[in-house]
Amino acid sequence: MSSPLRNGDTPPPRLPSPAVGRHHFHSTVSEKKIRRLNALILLLRLAAFCFSLAAAIFMATNSSRSPGSHSWLHFHPFRLVLASNAIVAVYSFFEMVSSIWEILKGVTLFPEPLQLWFDFSHDQVFAYLLLAAEAAATVEAQGLKGAHTCSPESAFCVQAYISVALGFAGFAFLALAALGSGFRVACYVITGSRFHL
Amino acid sequence: MSSPLRNGDTPPPRLPSPAVGRHHFHSTVSEKKIRRLNALILLLRLAAFCFSLAAAIFMATNSSRSPGSHSWLHFHPFRLVLASNAIVAVYSFFEMVSSIWEILKGVTLFPEPLQLWFDFSHDQVFAYLLLAAEAAATVEAQGLKGAHTCSPESAFCVQAYISVALGFAGFAFLALAALGSGFRVACYVITGSRFHL
Numbered sequence: 001m002s003s004p005l006r007n008g009d010t011p012p013p014r015l016p017s018p019a020v021g022r023h024h025f026h027s028t029v030s031e032k033k034i035r036r037l038n039a040l041i042l043l044l045r046l047a048a049f050c051f052s053l054a055a056a057i058f059m060a061t062n063s064s065r066s067p068g069s070h071s072w073l074h075f076h077p078f079r080l081v082l083a084s085n086a087i088v089a090v091y092s093f094f095e096m097v098s099s100i101w102e103i104l105k106g107v108t109l110f111p112e113p114l115q116l117w118f119d120f121s122h123d124q125v126f127a128y129l130l131l132a133a134e135a136a137a138t139v140e141a142q143g144l145k146g147a148h149t150c151s152p153e154s155a156f157c158v159q160a161y162i163s164v165a166l167g168f169a170g171f172a173f174l175a176l177a178a179l180g181s182g183f184r185v186a187c188y189v190i191t192g193s194r195f196h197l
Numbered sequence: 198m199s200s201p202l203r204n205g206d207t208p209p210p211r212l213p214s215p216a217v218g219r220h221h222f223h224s225t226v227s228e229k230k231i232r233r234l235n236a237l238i239l240l241l242r243l244a245a246f247c248f249s250l251a252a253a254i255f256m257a258t259n260s261s262r263s264p265g266s267h268s269w270l271h272f273h274p275f276r277l278v279l280a281s282n283a284i285v286a287v288y289s290f291f292e293m294v295s296s297i298w299e300i301l302k303g304v305t306l307f308p309e310p311l312q313l314w315f316d317f318s319h320d321q322v323f324a325y326l327l328l329a330a331e332a333a334a335t336v337e338a339q340g341l342k343g344a345h346t347c348s349p350e351s352a353f354c355v356q357a358y359i360s361v362a363l364g365f366a367g368f369a370f371l372a373l374a375a376l377g378s379g380f381r382v383a384c385y386v387i388t389g390s391r392f393h394l
Contacts, residue, residue: 077336128328128372135329139274139336175325186383 035103037180042099044177049092051170052130056085058163062156070156075144077136078160084133085167088126088174095119095177113188120185123178130171137164232300234377239296241374246289248367249327253282255360259353267353272341274333275357281330282364285323285371292316292374310385317382320375327368334361 059082063071072078098109098119108115141160144150150157187193256279260268269275295306295316305312338357341347347354384390 076339128325131325131329132332135332136336139333139340142273143336143340182379183383183386186380187387189380190384190387 037184038099038103041177041180042096042103044173044180045092045096045099048170048173048177049089049096051166051173052085052088052092055163055166055170056082056089058159058166059085062159062163072160075140077133077140078163080133081137081163081167084126084129085163085170088130088170091122091126092174095122116181116185116188119181120178123174123181127171127175127178130167130174134164134167134171137167234381235296235300238374238377239293239300241370241377242289242293242296245367245370245374246286246293248363248370249282249285249289252360252363252367253279253286255356255363256282259356259360269357272337274330274337275360277330278334278360278364281323281326282360282367285327285367288319288323289371292319313378313382313385316378317375320371320378324368324372324375327364327371331361331364331368334364 059072059078062078063073072082098115101109110118137160141157141164144157144160256269256275259275260270269279295312298306307315334357338354338361341354341357
């Protein structure tokens with residue numbers, strides 16, 4: 001699963017990067033920028049992970065055992081929120097491990113092109129999935145209010161609102177991470193290396 | 198409103214493009230690829246325009262004058278669908294004019310960096326807006342079915358479903374156009390020119 005040799009610790013001499021000839025400081029300047037971009041993406045993924053995990057937990061615990069009470073299981077959009085937030089949390093955790101691996105070892109977990117395309121496509125698709133789920137759950141929550149399901153004694157609606165809000169925050173960070181990973185893919189497509197900045 | 202000179206008809210000699218030194222056919226090969234990318238984006242915008250316009254019209258005409266009948270005006274998500282589809286249709290039309298201008302004149306309508314960032318940011322934001330609106334309207338339409346609003350005599354629900362489906366198709370094409378314009382922005386950021394391919 002290790003990446004090709006071009007993906008090593010001291011990549012610039014091996015790369016067909018057209019910028020090498022332009023200035024001698026390419027190596028150090030680029031490395032600094034790469035580290036900053038990688039750290040930024042890692043930070044965004046950490047935020048997306050925290051928010052989506054919290055949203056999933058809030059939704060999963062949103063039911064009581066007393067008879068006649070409501071549960072997230074009875075509402076399709078709330079199920080979708082739980083599922084998509086859980087998926088995003090697991091994915092973000094995996095991506096964080098992969099990012100830390102890349103920062104520590106200097107090589108990507110999968111071969112470079114596969115890793116870049118995997119990151120970007122999943123970021124983008126999961127961001128769309130999460131947004132659709134949260135928008136659907138917002139309408140459902142609004143409908144509950146109209147149907148008098150939200151009694152003052154029951155925390156069901158409040159907990160559902162909090163879960164949806166946390167999910168929206170998770171979406172925002174995932175969408176920003178998608179911009180970063182999209183830029184890395186474009187870098188790779190245009191220059192043949194994610195190291196060109 | 199005209200762009201700077203680097204944005205002319207025969208750009209490669211004026212550009213600091215690092216690819217020029219690599220192969221002599223950069224100019225013709227690149228121009229062909231640029232034309233293909235621009236034509237592809239134009240095609241995607243045309244599709245997004247058609248679908249979102251159709252969705253907006255379907256939703257706007259979804260009401261009858263008979264008393265007791267339903268109208269899209271009574272449902273917030275359906276209003277959102279109409280508004281976002283109308284916005285996307287107007288935006289796509291403007292972008293098509295801008296694309297045709299670029300193909301005919303060889304220069305962008307706004308200065309190059311502004312145009313590229315404008316295209317990408319609006320594509321991405323409007324794609325998210327449209328997806329959220331359609332997801333919300335899907336839940337609302339499902340709720341209508343459960344509440345027995347959809348009688349066999351009334352075409353209200355069917356017309357709402359069709360509008361939502363057309364909106365989803367518009368979203369798909371807009372999201373693909375966002376990929377294309379995102380690639381153009383990345384090109385510009387990395388190489389200093391959208392002409393580098």
